[in-house]
Amino acid sequence: MAPRIASSAADAVAEIKDGSTVLIGGFGNAGQPMELIDALMECGATDLTVVNNNAGQADAGLALLIKERRVKKIICSFPRQSDSWHFDEAYRAGEIELELVPQGNLAERIRAAGAGIGGFFTPTGYGTLLAEGKETRVIDGKGYVLETPINADFALIKALTADTMGNLVYRKTARNFGPIMATAAKQAIVQVDEVVEAGNLDPENVITPGIYVDTVVALGGNK
Amino acid sequence: MSNYSSTQEKLSRDEMAQKVAADIPSGAFVNLGIGQPTNVSNFLTNEQGVTLHTENGMLGMGPVATGEDIDEDLINAGKIPVTELPGASFFHHADSFAMMRGGHLDVCVLGAFQVSEAGDLANWHTGAEGAIPAVGGAMDLAIGAKQTWVMMSLFTKTGESKLVEALSYPVTGLGCVSRIYTEVAIFELRDSKVFVRSAHGISFEELQSKVSVELTKA
Numbered sequence: 001m002a003p004r005i006a007s008s009a010a011d012a013v014a015e016i017k018d019g020s021t022v023l024i025g026g027f028g029n030a031g032q033p034m035e036l037i038d039a040l041m042e043c044g045a046t047d048l049t050v051v052n053n054n055a056g057q058a059d060a061g062l063a064l065l066i067k068e069r070r071v072k073k074i075i076c077s078f079p080r081q082s083d084s085w086h087f088d089e090a091y092r093a094g095e096i097e098l099e100l101v102p103q104g105n106l107a108e109r110i111r112a113a114g115a116g117i118g119g120f121f122t123p124t125g126y127g128t129l130l131a132e133g134k135e136t137r138v139i140d141g142k143g144y145v146l147e148t149p150i151n152a153d154f155a156l157i158k159a160l161t162a163d164t165m166g167n168l169v170y171r172k173t174a175r176n177f178g179p180i181m182a183t184a185a186k187q188a189i190v191q192v193d194e195v196v197e198a199g200n201l202d203p204e205n206v207i208t209p210g211i212y213v214d215t216v217v218a219l220g221g222n223k
Numbered sequence: 224m225s226n227y228s229s230t231q232e233k234l235s236r237d238e239m240a241q242k243v244a245a246d247i248p249s250g251a252f253v254n255l256g257i258g259q260p261t262n263v264s265n266f267l268t269n270e271q272g273v274t275l276h277t278e279n280g281m282l283g284m285g286p287v288a289t290g291e292d293i294d295e296d297l298i299n300a301g302k303i304p305v306t307e308l309p310g311a312s313f314f315h316h317a318d319s320f321a322m323m324r325g326g327h328l329d330v331c332v333l334g335a336f337q338v339s340e341a342g343d344l345a346n347w348h349t350g351a352e353g354a355i356p357a358v359g360g361a362m363d364l365a366i367g368a369k370q371t372w373v374m375m376s377l378f379t380k381t382g383e384s385k386l387v388e389a390l391s392y393p394v395t396g397l398g399c400v401s402r403i404y405t406e407v408a409i410f411e412l413r414d415s416k417v418f419v420r421s422a423h424g425i426s427f428e429e430l431q432s433k434v435s436v437e438l439t440k441a
Contacts (some may be wrong), residue, residue, distance in 0.1 A: 027279040027316075028302035030295060053316075080357040091355055100356050103278065104320030104363030111317040124324060124363045127397040129348070143397070172313055173279050174296040179315040207315075 003166035003210065005195060006217040009039035012189050016040060016154055021049040023110065023155040023181040024062060028054065031174035033158040033191045035219050037061040040156070046070045051110070051150055053103065053177065055079035055087035066090050075150065077103035102130060105147050107180060113149035114183025114212070122147055155185035159208065162192045162218075163201045166210030175207065182212040189214065193221030226420060227440040233406045233424035239374055241266045243332055243404055246372075247273055251329035254278065254364055257301045259374045260332035274310075276328055278360040280319045283311030300360065320360070323367030331368035333361070335375045335400075336392045337385045340436040342400040342412045344373065345392035358395075365396030377405035377434075384434045386410065386417070411441060 006012035013036055016022065022040070026032030041064055050071045055078075056063025065071050067086040074096060079087050090096040101109065102124045112120055121144035125131045135146040157178045159168040168190060170178055182188040195218040234242065236259065244266035247253055254276045255261050264286070267273050275284040277299045284299060285306035293304040314322075322328060337345040347361045348354065365371055375385055386403065403410040407425045411418040418441040422430055431438050 028298060030279070030298050030302075078357045078359040080355040088355060092353075098356075100358055102358050102362040103316070103360040104324055104367075107316035107320050122324065123366050124320075126366070128362060128394045130358065130362070170313075172294065172296040172307070173277070173281050173298055175313055175315055176280050177316050180317045 002164055003162075003213045004215045005164070006215050009035040009191065009217055009219065010042060012036060012191070012215050012217040013039045013043055013156070015187070016043060016045045018045050019047045020045060020153040021051070021151070023150075023152045023177070023185055024050055024052040025155070025157040025176065025178045025181050026052065027173070027176040028057060029061075030172075031158050031170070031176045031178055032061055033156045034061050036156040036158075036189060036191050036217075037065065041065055041068065041070070047072050049073040049075065051075045051106075051152065053077055053106065054081065055084055055098075057081060058083040059086075063087065066096060069095055071096055073097040073099065075099040075101060075106070077101055077106050100130060106150075107177065109147055109150040110177065110184045111180045112147075113151045114180060117149060119146050119148045121145065150184065152181075152185040153187065155181040155188045157181055157188060157190045159190055159192050160221075161201065162190060162195050162213070162216045163198045163210070164195060165198045166190075166213030166216060167201050167203075167206040168192070168208035168210075168213060169201060169205055170207055179208050182208045187214045188212055190216050191219050192216060194218055225440060227422075227427070228420070229422040229427070231424060235406075236262065237266075239404050239406060242409065243372065243374060246402075247271065247330055249273070252276055252282070252327065254323070254328050254331040254368065256331065256333040256361075256364065258334045260334060261301070263332055276319075276322065277305070278319055278323070278364070280314050280316060281307070281311060283308045285311075320363050320367075323360070323363050326367065326369055328368040330370045330372060331364045332372045332374060333364060335373045335385065335403075337387050337390050338373055338375075338400050338403055339387055339390050340412070340417050341415075342398045343390050344371070344395045344400050345390045347395045348393045350393050361395050365399045370401050371396075371399045372402040372404065373400050374404045377407050386434055386436060388436055
């Protein structure tokens with residue numbers, strides 16, 4: 001089924017309810033779906049579990065969701081940055097739960113969720129604090145840790161262009177978590193600069209096939 | 224035959240980066256960590272044909288972008304705007320880390336708090352009370368590349384060696400470091416030994432007296 005073309009960012013996120021697990025794309029600000037996050041802020045959903053590489057920068061996007069205590073838990077690889085003051089404050093106050101995951105394990109856990117994999121043994125993290133309490137196995141002399149998929153209710157993603165079938169192309173390093181997050185959520189909500197008619201994207205260049213995409217909103221762009 | 228060499232002066236930061244760059248095999252795929260290792264890229268030559276990987280999804284990364292070349296969608300792992308070189312490619316995060324974990328990168332260069340004589344690396348967390356932990360791609364990089372090299376100062380501010388028998392900081396990866404570049408010596412870790420390839424501004428004997436692990440001249 002072709003995705004729903006939402007009329008606005010607010011319309012796109014309208015179904016996100018309290019307690020949802022939300023994957024949010026982006027690495028730093030590249031690929032961060034700012035307008036969708038702002039709309040999530042406006043819609044009032046709270047008690048969210050958020051999955052992102054970071055825990056918000058400065059006074060925008062995810063950082064504001066955390067500031068307003070709408071995020072009860074964050075699953076990320078790199079929360080502490082020079083401008084992560086809202087996360088830092090919430091964390092020190094004991095008002096946000098942190099699940100710290102090595103970045104490659106984070107990506108692979110998201111990929112696994114989208115690919116129907118029940119778990120995988122990875123060498124990353126073996127013998128470290130981040131593997132404590134997890135099942136381990138030695139395979140051919142090398143240590144591995146069992147990691148499980150991260151399934152989500154929603155994914156908020158930024159791509160460059162969608163067609164009316166939901167096929168997506170991204171731009172440069174703003175691609176980052178987008179393609180895997182689109183696969184791992186029950187509903188993938190995508191903001192793009194432009195939606196074009198089916199047939200106007202070269203199928204050879206499609207990065208995310210439309211099967212994974214549920215909602216698209218065109219927000220224009222300055223590129 | 225001994226390969227050991229020495230110089231009168233300590234290595235400057237640029238000289239350390241120069242030594243690392245000179246050791247990178249031509250045609251290699253390389254990931255340079257944030258901080259000191261990033262400086263290595265300034266000393267790679269065109270003839271070396273090295274391709275730089277950045278964890279956020281790019282091979283063929285070029286120098287830091289300035290002026291009109293700055294593009295918020297084109298950044299490195301340190302979130303600094305960079306440029307793309309001819310032949311560059313973009314890919315998603317799971318592919319980027321599969322590239323590391325799968326052993327496709329030839330070399331990664333990282334900073335460190337400590338390295339043990341067995342090549343265990345500590346570079347992600349001081350373990351200090353109240354410190355907010357952040358790991359990023361450090362654990363994936365450490366154990367993923369074919370060779371993991373470390374650049375660090377050999378001594379802490381209070382003069383203790385960061386090359387140790389056993390880590391006191393939390394582990395990033397076990398048995399993964401094969402080479403350590405410091406301002407006073409370059410070490411190679413192989414065959415369960417710590418070889419000193421070169422010493423700078425210090426004699427081998429004095430170096431041995433300051434480092435608790437047993438050293439061997441390369």
